[in-house]
Amino acid sequence: MRKILLYIVPLTFILASLTLMTSGGWLKEPRSDQDELLQSVQSIEEHVQRENWQEAKRKHAYTKRAWTIVTKRIQFSVGKDTLSEVNQVLSRMEGAIEAEDANATLIEIYSFYEFWQELG
Numbered sequence: 849m850r851k852i853l854l855y856i857v858p859l860t861f862i863l864a865s866l867t868l869m870t871s872g873g874w875l876k877e878p879r880s881d882q883d884e885l886l887q888s889v890q891s892i893e894e895h896v897q898r899e900n901w902q903e904a905k906r907k908h909a910y911t912k913r914a915w916t917i918v919t920k921r922i923q924f925s926v927g928k929d930t931l932s933e934v935n936q937v938l939s940r941m942e943g944a945i946e947a948e949d950a951n952a953t954l955i956e957i958y959s960f961y962e963f964w965q966e967l968g
Contacts, residue, residue, distance in 0.1 A: 883917040889960050896953045904945050926967055934963045
């Protein structure tokens with residue numbers, strides 16, 4: 849019995865670790881209507897292109913809340929640098945929306961899309 853436990857416990861730990869580290873792709877997907885991150889950024893893009901800045905600000909606030917939720921799920925499967933970069937992109941996006949600068953906002957939106965692809 850002891851010999852079996854010596855193999856099963858480490859093997860279970862290794863399999864659980866590998867599953868967690870490679871799960872970024874499905875952990876980033878929305879689980880409720882409060883964490884639809886990609887859809888909210890796409891919505892911001894549409895509002896910016898129409899120059900509807902109030903709605904873009906509202907959607908950005910939702911995006912920040914959704915990112916907080918998603919971050920808690922993916923923090924162990926994604927590098928800390930990537931999480932920090934996405935935080936910076938969202939902050940710069942907020943500044944560009946406040947300044948009502950469509951070009952800068954779109955640059956940050958497409959930067960976000962690139963990081964989103966990297967997450968898995």
